[in-house]
Amino acid sequence: MSRSIKRRPYFAVAKRRRDSDKWDKRMTHKLFRHRANTLLAKHEFEVLPLRFDEVRSEWQFSSDGPKTYHDDATEKMLRK
DSSP states (O other), rough: OTTTTSSSSSOOOOOTTTTTHHHHHHHHHHHHHHHHHHHTTTTGGGGOOGGGGGTOOOGSSSSSOOOOOOOOOHHHHHHO
């Protein structure tokens, strides 16, 4: 069990510790399905999106923003 500890904790900027990109991922997937279904109904098979990046980039997620960190961030975490 010595390896069960996460050696390098995930440390994301611009969001709280327990937040995630779940809402952004759900909206991206919803937009992807909407565009795909609309284009399928119009029989436009050549322009169908194949990846989520073609619909919305992950750089547009709400977690991408100013460099703010949570209050209990140690100096060691800020260097990683």
